[in-house]
Amino acid sequence: MGLHRGHRARPLEWLAEKIILLISLTAILVVFLIFLFVGREAWPVVIGATNSSLAQEYQEIIPPEDFARVPPARLRQYLGLTRQQFEQMDEETLKDLMALRIEAKAQMPDDPDAELNTTEWRYLLGPHQWTGYDRPAYIWQPVSQIHKYNLVPLFIGSLKTTFVALLFAVPLAIAAALYVSQLAPPRAREWLKPGIELLSGIPSVVLGFFALIVMASFFQALFGYPSRLNAFVAGLALGLAVIPVVFSIAEDALTSVPRSYTEAALALGSTRWQAAWQIVLPAALPGVFAATVLGFGRAIGETMVVLMASGNASIVSGNLFDSTRTLTATIAAELAETVVGGHHYRVLFLLGALLFAVTFISNLVGDLVIHRLKGQLEGKR
Amino acid sequence: MTASTPTAPPAPPARRFRASTFEPVSFFCTGLTGLATFLILAILALILGNIFLQGGAGLSPRFMFGNADKDMFDVASAGVWPMVFGTAARVILMTLFVIPIGVTTASYLTEYAPALSPFTRIIRGAVNNLAGVPSIVFGLFGLGFFISAVGGTLDVFLYPDSPKPVWGKAALIWASLTLAVMTLPVVIVATEESLRAIPLGLREASLALGATKLQTVLRVVLPQALPGILTGGILAVSRAAGEVAPILFTGAAYYMASLPQSLTDQFMDLAYHVFVLSTQSPDIEKTRPILYGTVVVLLLLTFALNLVAILIRARVRRNLRRLA
Amino acid sequence: MVAPLLSPLARVTPPDAASPATPHGHPPLIEVDRLSLYYGAARALHDISFAIPERLVTAFIGPSGCGKSTLLRCFNRMNDLIDNVRLEGSVRIGGEDIYARDIDVIELRKRVGMVFQRSNPFPKTIFDNIAYALRLQGFRRKSEIADIVEQSLHQAALWDEVKDRLHASALGLSGGQQQRLCIARAIAIKPDILLMDEPASALDPLATAKIEDLILDLKRQFTIVIVTHNMQQAARISDATAFFYLGELIEHDATGKIFTNPARKQTEDYVTGRFG
Numbered sequence: 001m002g003l004h005r006g007h008r009a010r011p012l013e014w015l016a017e018k019i020i021l022l023i024s025l026t027a028i029l030v031v032f033l034i035f036l037f038v039g040r041e042a043w044p045v046v047i048g049a050t051n052s053s054l055a056q057e058y059q060e061i062i063p064p065e066d067f068a069r070v071p072p073a074r075l076r077q078y079l080g081l082t083r084q085q086f087e088q089m090d091e092e093t094l095k096d097l098m099a100l101r102i103e104a105k106a107q108m109p110d111d112p113d114a115e116l117n118t119t120e121w122r123y124l125l126g127p128h129q130w131t132g133y134d135r136p137a138y139i140w141q142p143v144s145q146i147h148k149y150n151l152v153p154l155f156i157g158s159l160k161t162t163f164v165a166l167l168f169a170v171p172l173a174i175a176a177a178l179y180v181s182q183l184a185p186p187r188a189r190e191w192l193k194p195g196i197e198l199l200s201g202i203p204s205v206v207l208g209f210f211a212l213i214v215m216a217s218f219f220q221a222l223f224g225y226p227s228r229l230n231a232f233v234a235g236l237a238l239g240l241a242v243i244p245v246v247f248s249i250a251e252d253a254l255t256s257v258p259r260s261y262t263e264a265a266l267a268l269g270s271t272r273w274q275a276a277w278q279i280v281l282p283a284a285l286p287g288v289f290a291a292t293v294l295g296f297g298r299a300i301g302e303t304m305v306v307l308m309a310s311g312n313a314s315i316v317s318g319n320l321f322d323s324t325r326t327l328t329a330t331i332a333a334e335l336a337e338t339v340v341g342g343h344h345y346r347v348l349f350l351l352g353a354l355l356f357a358v359t360f361i362s363n364l365v366g367d368l369v370i371h372r373l374k375g376q377l378e379g380k381r
Numbered sequence: 382m383t384a385s386t387p388t389a390p391p392a393p394p395a396r397r398f399r400a401s402t403f404e405p406v407s408f409f410c411t412g413l414t415g416l417a418t419f420l421i422l423a424i425l426a427l428i429l430g431n432i433f434l435q436g437g438a439g440l441s442p443r444f445m446f447g448n449a450d451k452d453m454f455d456v457a458s459a460g461v462w463p464m465v466f467g468t469a470a471r472v473i474l475m476t477l478f479v480i481p482i483g484v485t486t487a488s489y490l491t492e493y494a495p496a497l498s499p500f501t502r503i504i505r506g507a508v509n510n511l512a513g514v515p516s517i518v519f520g521l522f523g524l525g526f527f528i529s530a531v532g533g534t535l536d537v538f539l540y541p542d543s544p545k546p547v548w549g550k551a552a553l554i555w556a557s558l559t560l561a562v563m564t565l566p567v568v569i570v571a572t573e574e575s576l577r578a579i580p581l582g583l584r585e586a587s588l589a590l591g592a593t594k595l596q597t598v599l600r601v602v603l604p605q606a607l608p609g610i611l612t613g614g615i616l617a618v619s620r621a622a623g624e625v626a627p628i629l630f631t632g633a634a635y636y637m638a639s640l641p642q643s644l645t646d647q648f649m650d651l652a653y654h655v656f657v658l659s660t661q662s663p664d665i666e667k668t669r670p671i672l673y674g675t676v677v678v679l680l681l682l683t684f685a686l687n688l689v690a691i692l693i694r695a696r697v698r699r700n701l702r703r704l705a
Numbered sequence: 706m707v708a709p710l711l712s713p714l715a716r717v718t719p720p721d722a723a724s725p726a727t728p729h730g731h732p733p734l735i736e737v738d739r740l741s742l743y744y745g746a747a748r749a750l751h752d753i754s755f756a757i758p759e760r761l762v763t764a765f766i767g768p769s770g771c772g773k774s775t776l777l778r779c780f781n782r783m784n785d786l787i788d789n790v791r792l793e794g795s796v797r798i799g800g801e802d803i804y805a806r807d808i809d810v811i812e813l814r815k816r817v818g819m820v821f822q823r824s825n826p827f828p829k830t831i832f833d834n835i836a837y838a839l840r841l842q843g844f845r846r847k848s849e850i851a852d853i854v855e856q857s858l859h860q861a862a863l864w865d866e867v868k869d870r871l872h873a874s875a876l877g878l879s880g881g882q883q884q885r886l887c888i889a890r891a892i893a894i895k896p897d898i899l900l901m902d903e904p905a906s907a908l909d910p911l912a913t914a915k916i917e918d919l920i921l922d923l924k925r926q927f928t929i930v931i932v933t934h935n936m937q938q939a940a941r942i943s944d945a946t947a948f949f950y951l952g953e954l955i956e957h958d959a960t961g962k963i964f965t966n967p968a969r970k971q972t973e974d975y976v977t978g979r980f981g
C-alpha cells in the first residue's frame with residue numbers, strides 16, 4: 001500500500017521535534033548557567049585567590065608623570081575603575097586620581113589590620129580582634145579602607161528574620177489549610193482559597209513598604225522597643241510573603257488525601273475535626289513538612305521585605321528587636337557600589353552562591369518529600 | 382442474637398443524635414483553624430484597605446500620566462508615567478521570551494517526553510529548582526551572565542571601538558531576560574497543568590485520522606490549553622511586575638530624563654520606584670501621597686492581573702471537575 | 706486489490722496454506738500472525754493468528770477485558786501511544802508488515818480509520834470536526850470540503866439532526882449524536898479499513914439501527930472490523946465473527962457458523978449467554 005516511507009518522509013516534523021526538545025532544555029541550561037556564572041564570580045574567594053590587603057594593594061605605585069606610558073587597561077585596573085567610569089574621565093581627572101592614590105598610600109592607616117587579607121576563610125567565618133576592639137568580634141563592615149567581611153552577622157540576621165517569619169506564618173498557614181481543605185463548608189471553600197492565594201499577588205516591595213511605613217511604627221508604639229526597624233518587624237512582614245507558599249502546598253497535600261479516608265472516619269462516628277486531625281493530617285504530614293521547608297526557602301531568599309524593614313545593621317545579637325542585616329539585603333544594598341571583579345563584588349557573589357545552595361537544597365528536600373507523598377497516597381488509593 | 386432467656390432484652394437507651402454530635406474539643410479546634418483563616422484574610426484586607434484608602438485619593442490622570450521630570454519628590458508635580466511605561470515595557474518584553482519557551486517546554490514534557498525517562502525527571506527537577514531560586518540570585522545571574530558575559534561579548538564583536546559599553550551594561554533587554562528566566566517555571570507549570578487536563582481521547586482521535594504529532598499538538602491540544610497558557614502568562618506578568626531584586630542591577634534606573642528609546646536603555650520602574658520613595662525620600666511625611674499613589678498603581682497592575690488569573694483557573698478547575 | 710463482491714454467507718473451500726484462513730475465502734486483508742501484546746509485564750493478547758477478509762464485516766466478541774480493543778488498536782498502531790507496550794509477532798495489511806521499521810504510521814492511520822469506544826469529538830464545531838480530518842488529507846477547497854462534510858453526515862445518519870447547526874460546538878450534541886459524528890469523521894477520509902470499537906454502545910435502538918444500516922452500506926466500500934457486546938448485532942451485520950477470551954482467540958469463523966454451530970464449547974456458552 002505504499003506505506004514504506006518511514007520517518008524520513010516528514011523532515012519538517014522531525015526537525016520540529018528536535019527543536020522542541022532543544023528549547024525544553026532551556027530550564028536545565030538556565031540552572032546550570034546560574035550555577036556557573038554566580039559561582040564563577042564567587043570562586044576566587046572560595047579558593048582564596050582574592051586579596052583585600054591594603055599593603056598588597058598599595059605595593060605598586062604609578063606616578064601621574066607616567067600617565068602616557070601605561071596602557072589604558074592597566075591603568076583602569078590600577079585605579080579600580082569600571083570601564084564606564086574610566087571612559088567618562090578625562091586625562092586631568094585620571095591624573096588627579098593617581099595623585100590621590102599616592103596620598104592614600106601615605107595615609108595608609110598604621111594598622112596591623114591593613115596587612116590582612118580579610119577575604120580569607122578564617123576572617124570570613126571566624127572572629128578577629130580588630131584594632132580598636134577589646135576582644136575578637138564578628139564584623140561585617142565592607143567600608144572605608146579596611147573591608148571587614150565576616151559573614152556570621154549576616155547568617156544570624158537571615159536566620160533571625162526567617163525564624164520569626166516561620167514562627168508566625170507556618171502555624172497560621174497550616175491551620176488555615178486544614179480549615180479550608182477539610183472543615184470549611186464547600187461553598188466557603190470556593191472563595192477562601194483564592195482569597196488567601198491573593199496574598200501571593202502582593203509584590204514583596206509592597207509588603208516591605210507596608211512594614212516600613214505602617215507596621216514598624218505600630219509595633220514600636222505597642223511594644224516600645226528602641227529600634228523601629230528590626231528582625232521582628234521584618235520577620236512579620238516576611239511571614240506575609242511565606243503564608244501563601246506554605247498554605248498552597250499544605251492545602252494541596254491535604255486535599256490529595258483520598259476522600260475515602262475521611263468518609264471512613266466519619267462513618268465510624270468521628271467529628272469532622274477528629275477525622276481531619278487524626279486521619280487526614282497524619283496522612284499528609286510529609287506534605288506539610290515539605291510546605292514548611294519550601295516556606296523556609298522562600299523566607300531566606302526574600303530580599304525587598306528585609307531590605308526595607310530590618311534596619312540593615314549587621315549586629316551579632318540574639319535579640320529579635322535589634323536591627324539586623326540579612327544575606328539578601330546585603331547583596332541588594334551593596335552590589336551597586338562595588339567595583340566589578342573587586343573583592344567586595346566577589347564576596348557578595350559568594351553570598352549569592354551560598355543562598356543559591358541553601359535554597360537548592362531546601363527545594364530538593366521539599367520536592368522529594370512531596371513526590372514520595374503523592375506516590376504513597378496514589379498507591380494506597 | 383443469642384438471648385436464651387424468654388424475656389425480651391432491655392431496650393437500648395434512646396439515642397439523642399443532636400446532643401451526641403456536639404464535641405467541645407472538636408468545636409474549639411475547628412473554631413481555632415477558622416480563626417487562623419479569618420486572620421489571614423483580615424490582614425490581607427487591612428493591608429489593601431490601608432493602601433487603597435490612603436492612596437486612592439491621590440490618583441489622578443495627572444499623576445498617572447504625568448512625567449517625573451521636574452522633581453520626583455515634589456507632591457504637586459510628580460507623575461508616574463515613566464515608571465508605568467518602564468514596567469509595562471519590561472514585562473511585555475519578558476512575555477515575548479518566556480511564553481514561547483515555557484509553552485514549548487510544557488508541550489515537550491506532556492506530549493513528547495517518555496513519562497518515566499530520567500531525562501524528563503531532570504527537566505522537571507530543573508523547573509522546580511528554578512521556581513525556588515531567590516530573586517536576588519536572579520539579579521546576580523543577570524549581571525554575571527547577561528550583562529557581563531553576553532553583553533560584554535556582543536560589545537567586543539559589534540562595537541570594538543566604542544569607548545562606552547553598548548550592550549554590556551544594565552538595560553531594558555537584560556532586565557526582561559532576567560525576569561523571563563525567573564518566571565519560566567510559572568508558565569511551564571500552568572501550561573503543563575492544563576495540558577494534562579486534556580483527555581487522551583482527543584489526541585487519539587486526531588492521531589487516528591492520520592494527523593502527525595505536531596499537527597495534533599498545534600491544532601487540537603494547544604488550542605484546548607489556551608486558558609491555562611493565558612493563566613500562566615498572566616501569573617508570570619503579575620509576578621514579574623512587582624519584582625525589584627532581579628532588576629536592581631540589570632536595568633532599573635533611579636532617574637531618567639526620558640523614556641527608554643531602545644532595548645539597551647535603562648528604564649524607570651514602578652516597583653523600584655516604590656522602594657526609592659520608601660527609603661530615599663528627603664521627607665517621608667511630605668512625600669507620602671506620592672508613595673501611596675505609586676503603590677496603588679503598582680497594586681492595581683499586579684493585583685488585577687492576579688485576580689483575573691485566579692478566576693480563570695478556578696473556572697477551568699470547576700469545568701474539569703464537572704467533566705470528570 | 707479489487708475483489709469481487711461475494712454473497713456474505715457463501716462458504717467457499719478452505720484457502721491455500723500460504724495465507725491464514727479467512728472464513729469466506731475472501732482474500733485476506735489483515736493478516737495477524739502469532740501476535741502477543743504486553744502491557745508492561747501483563748500479557749493482554751496471547752499468540753493470536755487469523756486473517757480478516759476484505760470488504761466484509763468482521764465482528765469481535767468476547768467478555769469485557771478479553772483484549773478486543775487492544776487487538777483493534779494494533780491495526781492502526783494506536784498502541785504506540787501507550788508507554789510500556791511490547792508486541793511480538795506481526796500484523797500485515799495488504800501484505801505489508803505494519804510494524805516494520807520503516808512504516809509511515811501517519812500514512813497507515815489515514816488508511817485505517819477508527820471509531821473509538823468512547824466518543825471523542827474535538828471541542829470544535831460539528832463542521833470543523835470533519836473538516837479537520839479532510840484538511841489533514843490535503844483538501845483545501847472550501848466547496849469540496851463542505852460537500853464531503855455533508856455527504857459523510859448523511860452517511861452517518863446525522864445530517865437531518867445537525868444540518869441547521871453545523872457551526873455549533875460538537876460538545877453540545879447528545880452522546881449518540883457525538884458517536885455518529887465520530888463515525889462521520891472517520892469515513893469522511895475514505896479509509897480502506899474502518900475499525901469500530903463498540904460504536905453503538907451509547908445509542909438508543911433507533912440510532913443503533915441507523916448505524917447498522919450504515920455499516921451494511923459502508924461495507925461495499927470499506928473493510929470493517931467491529932467490536933460489539935451485542936450478540937444480535939453481531940449476528941445481524943457481520944459476515945465473520947471472532948470470539949476472544951482472556952486474550953486468546955478461541956474461534957474465528959463465518960458468523961452463521963459461530964452462532965448456530967460453534968466448534969468450541971466456550972463459544973457456544975458465550976453466544977448463548979450461559980457464560981461464566
Ligand SMILES: Nc1ncnc2c1ncn2[C@@H]1O[C@H](COP(=O)(O)OP(=O)(O)OP(=O)(O)O)[C@@H](O)[C@H]1O
Pocket residue numbers: 744749767768769770771772773774775776787822
Ligand atoms: N493502557 C493499558 N495499560 C495496561 N493494561 C491495559 C491497558 N489497556 C487495557 N489493558 C488491559 O488489557 C486487557 C484487555 O483490555 P481491552 O481494553 O482490550 O479489553 P476489551 O476486550 O476491549 O474490553 P471491553 O469490552 O470492556 O472494552 C484488560 O485486562 C485491560 O485491563
Ligand SMILES: [Mg+2]
Pocket residue numbers: 773774775822902
Ligand atoms: Mg474495549
